[in-house]
Amino acid sequence: MTEIDFNRLRRQPLIGEQSYLSMLEWFKDDLEELREKLAEPTDDPRDIVAGLTACAYRYWNALQLRMTGGDDVASLAPYLTQVVEAFEDVAVALNDVPEEQYYPPFVLNDMIDTYVDYLNLLSAAVLLHREDLIPRIYELIAETDYDESDAVIETLLSFYLPNRPKMDFHFWKPYTPLFNAINQQDPAERAKGMEKFVKNWYKSMKGVAHFWGKHEQIEPDFSPYFGYWAMCAGAFTYLLNIDDSKYRDEMVYPKDMVEYARSQPRNSVELEDGTLILRVLGGQACPMAGYWFSPAKPDSARHFKKDEIMPVFDSAYGLTIWQLEKPDEIPDLQ
Secondary structure: OOHHHHHHHOOOOOOOHHHHHHHHHHHHHHHHHHHHHHOOOOOOHHHHHHHHHHHHHHHHHHHHHHHHHOOOHHHHHHHHHHHHHHHHHHHHHHOOOOHHHOOOOOOOOOOHHHHHHHHHHHHHHHHOOOHHHHHHHHHOOOOOOOOOOOHHHHHHHOOOOOOOOOOOOOOOHHHHHHHHHHOOOOHHHHHHHHHHHHHHHHHHOOOOOOOOOHHHHOEOOEOOOOOOOOHHHHHHHHHOOOOOOOOOOOOOOOHHHHHHHHHOOOOOEEOOOOOEEOEEEOOOEOOOOEEEEOOOOOOOOEEEOOOOEOOOOOOOOOOOEEEEEEEOOOOOOO
16 A cells, blocks of 8 residues: 555544554554463462453554554454453453452543543444444443443443433533433434534543543654544434534544444344344334334334334433334344
8 A cells, every 4th residue: 555545545634654554563563462471470360450451452442543544444343353352351350350459341430531442342333233242342341330320321322232221420521512412302403412522522532531632642653543533423323313414524523434334234132141132213214124112102012114214202201212022034143
């Protein structure tokens, strides 16, 4: 690839080809060193947790860098498995840490960077149609202090998992515009609110997030910047079918991921007990023929044909979300 090609394909103009390629090589070499260190014996389980955490973030940051550098969106989906498996390794290793020293893989209310990472990881699974990974990403905070604790995360999870609570509290003030936007009932107001969030997201991180301004430290052989992405804006835009014409060209908005998500069919989430979860916002086309119901209205269960527009109810419950109760045919999950 020539420098001209890289500059044309990259999704954010803050990194050059040499720094991009150097960082991909650095991730590869550093992961090898971390694995070698993890193979050495230690009496302190926290050493293992620290090493595995570093590995997980190398995988995650490399995926974000590939997104920033212009890799094909569809090619990113397999990398996401690697990322989730790495964080699952952290969760397993944490079980060996003494109780008084335990902390979850993602501590969401300490640094906003960690919150952004978790929300972006969940959003990437949505946009890359890796619905199979969403229950696994949720398990990284399940039964911790951060389970059922943040309204933005819970709203996103409610599209894929059962019995998520409706709540108002969220940890970080920069996400208040997002929370307000996704709770608007009028589509135009929802789009206006999302535009406000996207256009101010990076600015709102100044003095709050450690990742703010990292592009200013880029060197030819090393970059602490992997991309500034408000992937959650893309996930909610996709799930709520928001008109993104006023903000789709904002640098932090993952428009290519949204276009990819919109071009692919929705997949069911299969829970451990074999239950299939498929949820769709009212006003959208039915993705699968069968019987559906909405918690927004009692006795709402009815049959929909594929591509039939699903109704919207004026309800104090909030968003009208339809859930598949019984498909006409068993969907292929492969």
